[in-house]
Amino acid sequence: MYTFFAGPTCIYDEKPVDVLEQIAGQIQKRFESLPINAGAVVAQPSPHTLRGAETNFYADPAEQQFDVTMFGQKVHVVATPVQYTWNYGDGTVFGPQSSMGGPLPQDRWGEKTRTSHVYAQTGDFEVVLTTSFQGTYSVNDGPPLPIPGQGQFSAAPQTISVWRSITRNYADDCNQNPQGQGCPGVASDE
Template sequence: MTLLLLLITTAVAVADISLGYEERGLGVGADQWVIDENTGQLTRAAPGTAHTDPNEYKYELQCHLGGGDFDTPCLARQLECKDGPDGEEGIPVTWLSRPRGVPGAVWAHHSGPTCLFDARPEDLLPRIAADIQREFQSLPVNAGTVVAQPSPHTLRGAETNFYAEAAEQQFDVTMFGQQVHIVATPFQYTWNYGDGTVFGPQPSMGGPLPQDRWGEKTRTSHAYGATGDFQVVLTTTFQGTYSVNAGPPLPIPGQGQFSAPPQTISVWRSLTRNYADDCNANPQGQGCPGAAR
């Protein structure tokens, strides 16, 4: 959960607007809002929800000194916010942060300067916050790849070691005319081994074994009880953060689940026979490499 304290300032007027973002919704001023699970719409919630993010944030106009005063030398080198995503001009801002609830805590520079492009910046971040989870789940996140040892063939009854190769990914999207940077980090994995067995979600992505240890049981290995071809599917759960116009990274509520393309594993059976012939003395003996088949 994250609380944003936004300070919107002009040369003639100052307005403080408090905005909070919850795991299930957001807050505006003294009101708390949540997303209705049935309709997907924001509705006013009962008061008393506590914020757990240890920090609070605000943005200020770049070069602003407070009240109606500005730093004149700073204005000469102020960031230009032209040609926004929709062609409009924006406002240059810097982001500040401080620990929430600490008496006497001082605002410190967090990031920026950067630009905000919106005719109503005071409710820009709540609009993005209300839509960020849907945007996150629609991203082309690569779930990773499935690696099997041995592969593409394994033996019935033997442990086949499966592991995932998945990585953090970053995306830049435009939301309500703003540049939003999203970071997706894998943290849970679900294995569908194709024979009706599912393992997960759980935090282990597994790992490779040296060839002389193939067949050992591992956290993510599986032993097939029947022969045939099976489609192994990895589903990776990602958690994410987002930042608006290079602002502070904020947590995305909920998670995104993405599945990798299935990998075929062929399960064979092994046969063991004992023969009495000495292949050195009789190369054509039963079971010898040179014997007629």
């Protein structure tokens, strides 16, 4: 006669595998390979600004969540933006720092902000934002655990065209002096 047990059965392994330890050892590498969106670069004014004027830059990153499988286990990852580094394209780098900046009302463009930049030269510049994310992970719906390091992700470059402006004062208009500087058909002295 044979007796079968319908309850849970334990299988003993002399060398048990610590899946949590394996995941913890690989999570930083996996975190850095996730398709985390660094956020977009926003400039005010844009796409053109003026040499010598404050150009406000800000980012729009968001917390992101991912479900991945590691070592046959369900792992939930949460990535939270924590620091920002701005490369303004003219050799100036600002950061890492905690402010992502923010928009200004149009009537306040040109004000200095935490993330604004003044270009000394004219031309087209590629502005790149690198966002650092801190992460947590949980295995099989367990408690969230911190990912030991940060992941750094770059946004698509944003081209900003820096122009110059010239201001001149005139005593009369083109109706009074059709040959005056700036009138149609009159050669410029630039």
